[in-house]
Amino acid sequence: MISxxxxxxxxxxxxxxxxxxxxxxxxxxxxxIAVLIYLKFLRTILRxxxxxxxxxxxxxETKIITYLYSADEDSDKISSEQQLIxxxxxxxxxxxxxxxxxxxxxxxLSYEISGExxxxxxxxxxxxxLLEHSLWKIxxxxxxxxxxxxxxxxxxxxxxxxxxxxKHINHPKSEVRSVIQxxxxxxxxxxGLDFLNDIKTxxxxxxxxxxLEVLQLLKTQEISGINNWLKSSNESVVIFSLKMAKIYNRxxxxxxxxSLLKHPSLAVRIQAxxxxxxxxxxxxxxELIGNFDELAIEEQIAFFTMMENTYEVTDxxxxxxxxxxxxxxxxxxxxxxxxxxxxxxxxxxxxxxxDPDFVKIIKHLELN
Numbered sequence: 001m002i003s004x005x006x007x008x009x010x011x012x013x014x015x016x017x018x019x020x021x022x023x024x025x026x027x028x029x030x031x032x033i034a035v036l037i038y039l040k041f042l043r044t045i046l047r048x049x050x051x052x053x054x055x056x057x058x059x060x061e062t063k064i065i066t067y068l069y070s071a072d073e074d075s076d077k078i079s080s081e082q083q084l085i086x087x088x089x090x091x092x093x094x095x096x097x098x099x100x101x102x103x104x105x106x107x108x109l110s111y112e113i114s115g116e117x118x119x120x121x122x123x124x125x126x127x128x129x130l131l132e133h134s135l136w137k138i139x140x141x142x143x144x145x146x147x148x149x150x151x152x153x154x155x156x157x158x159x160x161x162x163x164x165x166x167k168h169i170n171h172p173k174s175e176v177r178s179v180i181q182x183x184x185x186x187x188x189x190x191x192g193l194d195f196l197n198d199i200k201t202x203x204x205x206x207x208x209x210x211x212l213e214v215l216q217l218l219k220t221q222e223i224s225g226i227n228n229w230l231k232s233s234n235e236s237v238v239i240f241s242l243k244m245a246k247i248y249n250r251x252x253x254x255x256x257x258x259s260l261l262k263h264p265s266l267a268v269r270i271q272a273x274x275x276x277x278x279x280x281x282x283x284x285x286x287e288l289i290g291n292f293d294e295l296a297i298e299e300q301i302a303f304f305t306m307m308e309n310t311y312e313v314t315d316x317x318x319x320x321x322x323x324x325x326x327x328x329x330x331x332x333x334x335x336x337x338x339x340x341x342x343x344x345x346x347x348x349x350x351x352x353x354x355d356p357d358f359v360k361i362i363k364h365l366e367l368n
Contacts, residue, residue: 053101060105063089067124068117078127089128099133106130107155125156138164143173150176154183162188170200178207185214190223196237197228203236212243223248230256235265242268246275254281261287270302277306285310289318297327304333311337316345323349324358332361339365 063085070081078086093099103125110121125131130152137149138161150165162184171177181203184192203211215223229241230253238260245253260272261284276284288295288303295303304322307315319341322334339346350362 056098056101057105060089060092060102061109064106064109064121064124068113068120071120078123086124086127089124093128093130096133099130102128103130103133103152110155122156122158126158131156131158134158135161135164138168143171143176146171147173147176147179150179150183154179154186157187159187166195166198169195169198172201174201174204174207177201178204178210181207181211182214185211189218189220190215193223193225196225196232196234196240199234199237202234203240208236208240208243211240212247215244216247221248223250226250227253227256230260235268238263238265238268239271242271242275246278249279251279251281254279254283257281258284258287266296266298269296270298273299273302273306277302277309280310282310282312285315289315292318301327301329304330307337308333311341313341316341320345324355328357328361331357335361335365 067082067085070079070085072079089102093102106121106125110118113121134149134152134156137145137152140146140149146168150168153161153165165180165183168176169180171180177199181195184195186192223244226241226245226248227250229237230245232238232241242257242260244250245257254276257272257276257279258281260268261276263269263272273284273288285307288306292300292303307319311319315337319334319337322330323338325331325334335346335349338349346365
């Protein structure tokens with residue numbers, strides 16, 4: 001059997017490099033053992049905390065349900081039993097993390113109920129001083145707490161702090177701006193869109209989709225301000241306004257829509273053409289026809305898509321000029337329109353070209 005003295009003697013007789021390697025190996029093994037012990041300890045703490053949160057959440061849930069069913073049916077005032085529960089919840093949420101657990105429990109229950117009970121939970125949120133907790137988050141310097149606080153105000157339908165929330169409308173973090181926009185539109189509906197007058201930062205495509213979904217759930221369509229927003233220096237505001245102009249058929253904004261055909265952004269110009277087409281604003285056609293060769297190919301394609309729905313006999317010369325356009329989509333649209341305008345002219349151009357795309361389009365249109 002090899003004794004420990006053998007290893008000690010071997011270590012002492014080794015070169016300095018070998019000694020350093022052995023020292024590093026020992027340190028590394030010790031570090032790994034220490035990390036494993038720490039991770040096990042941390043996992044134990046996390047499990048204990050999670051178990052504690054679940055237990056506390058169940059206790060809060062029981063008290064909230066008792067609160068809801070302790071209401072005085074003949075009065076909107078808080079009953080004596082409810083008041084005791086409020087005081088009890090205040091005492092049990094002296095620490096910040098307990099407030100967050102209570103808020104999470106309230107939100108969980110609010111998803112399962114509606115009507116008067118949902119209003120009662122919103123009232124309980126205020127009475128237990130949780131509103132102050134959310135306001136504290138909004139005033140915090142950490143962006144994630146600001147976003148969390150505003151999200152809570154939205155879910156508990158707190159309208160009275162609109163000005164405080166709006167102070168962050170141009171926050172550098174997009175996550176904060178997103179929850180602010182949803183807060184304003186969810187609680188104030190179309191009036192909440194007034195933030196479009198002040199926002200300097202971009203509104204992401206995803207945020208626009210979310211806002212439109214909220215707006216389309218509303219029964220009323222009393223929207224105002226689109227004409228001014230179409231003139232905004234913020235490109236994303238203009239694009240969002242164009243989407244609203246299309247959804248809500250804002251024909252009254254035709255002058256602003258036509259003026260956007262000269263906007264510096266290609267994306268805006270293309271979307272403007274699509275909205276003009278949707279609203280059948282034929283007053284825009286002369287300008288588009290006159291400047292057709294100067295348009296980007298995407299604009300030309302969008303315009304011909306519009307022409308398929310708004311063509312007139314007087315457009316025939318312009319259509320004839322483009323039946324052999326190098327672009328397949330434009331060529332297809334031009335021949336489609338020509339067939340509708342004058343079948344005789346269409347037939348006379350059937351042998352005009354041996355270009356494969358031209359022949360393919362002709363055959364397709366003859367069969368349809």
